[in-house]
Amino acid sequence: MPLRDLFVNNAAWAEEMTRDDPAFFSALADQQTPRYLWIGCADSRVPANEIVGLRPGELFVHRNVANVVVHSDLNFLSVLQYAVEVLKVEHIMVTGHYGCGGVRASMQNEQYGLIDNWLRHIRDVYYRHQSDLDDIEDEDLRVDRMCELNVVEQMANVCHTSIVQAAWSRGQKMWVHGLIYSIKDGLLHTVCSSINGPDKMPRPYRVTR
Ligand code: CO
Numbered sequence: 715m716p717l718r719d720l721f722v723n724n725a726a727w728a729e730e731m732t733r734d735d736p737a738f739f740s741a742l743a744d745q746q747t748p749r750y751l752w753i754g755c756a757d758s759r760v761p762a763n764e765i766v767g768l769r770p771g772e773l774f775v776h777r778n779v780a781n782v783v784v785h786s787d788l789n790f791l792s793v794l795q796y797a798v799e800v801l802k803v804e805h806i807m808v809t810g811h812y813g814c815g816g817v818r819a820s821m822q823n824e825q826y827g828l829i830d831n832w833l834r835h836i837r838d839v840y841y842r843h844q845s846d847l848d849d850i851e852d853e854d855l856r857v858d859r860m861c862e863l864n865v866v867e868q869m870a871n872v873c874h875t876s877i878v879q880a881a882w883s884r885g886q887k888m889w890v891h892g893l894i895y896s897i898k899d900g901l902l903h904t905v906c907s908s909i910n911g912p913d914k915m916p917r918p919y920r921v922t923r
Contacts, residue, residue, distance in 0.1 A: 741771075748774040751797040753790075753872070754809040755781045755816065759897050762809075766902070774801060780816030780864065781808060782835050783871035791877065798881050804888060806872055809902070810865040811895040812858045821847075821860060836860075839867045865892045865905045873909055874919045882911050883922050 715721070731738050748771060752762045756777045763773050776793040783790060797803045810817075819826055820836035840847065843863050850856040869892040872878055881888055892905040912920050 746771045746774075746801070748772050748797075748801055749804045750774065751794070751801075751803045751806045752776070752809060753781055753783065753807065753868070754895075755779065755811055755814055757811060757814065760809075760811050760895055765895060765900070774803060779829065779832060780814055780820070780836055781810050781868055782816075782832065782864075783808070783868040783875075784835055785871065785875065791875070794872070794875060795877050798877050798886070798888065802886065806878070806888065806890045807893055808865055808869040808872060808891065809893045809895055810861045810868075810905070811897055812861050813854070813897055814857070814861050814864075817861050817864055818857045821857065836864055836867075839864055862894055862905050865894055869906070869909070870915070870919075873912070873915055876921060879912055879921050880923060 728739070750766075750768070750773050752766075752773050752775045754760055754762055754775070754777050756779050762775045762777070763769070766773065774793070774797045776790055778787075778790070785791075794806075797806070816829075816833055817836055819829070820833040821840050826833075840860060843860070847856055847860060847863075850859055869890055872890050878888070878890065887910070889908050889910045891908045893902055894905050895902050909915075
């Protein structure tokens with residue numbers, strides 16, 4: 715059986731969790747009450763729950779290539795709406811990672827196929843910051859800086875969604891954070907100040923009901 719090892723691992727894991735806490739799975743089956751929404755890269759080296767030491771049920775997760783937040787992405791918007799309006803998460807964490815292949819590709823002039831259309835959102839960010847970025851001689855450092863700028867951009871995109879703004883105008887307490895993860899040492903860092911209301915957003919992006 716091709717996935718034999720994984721089924722063996724799974725059975726061992728389920729047994730260990732149950733030994734730890736006999737009511738664990740029955741409690742999870744009733745409901746999930748995560749306080750956090752993680753928006754991260756699909757990169758296999760960035761396992762959301764593990765990095766922040768949270769168990770199943772504690773972190774609601776959305777991942778895509780290069781942690782991009784696109785206003786017409788129904789997949790992302792559905793996750794966000796459910797997290798904000800039903801689960802009522804208190805923290806939305808936009809989490810990039812250094813050395814991101816998607817970010818690197820968006821800074822190059824090579825075609826990769828369909829994914830170029832997705833990465834185009836990041837290419838626009840690169841274009842806006844190009845002069846600052848081009849001052850950084852080392853390519854890896856340049857990509858890493860771009861990874862940080864991408865987090866700031868996607869964090870702003872989260873704040874600009876009608877879903878987040880409607881929640882804030884209802885008085886719902888919710889923070890949006892910009893974070894970045896280093897694959898080299900496993901540490902998470904803050905990229906910029908967190909936002910908990912519309913006052914820091916440029917006026918044209920503010921919408922109320
Ligand atoms: Co990545």
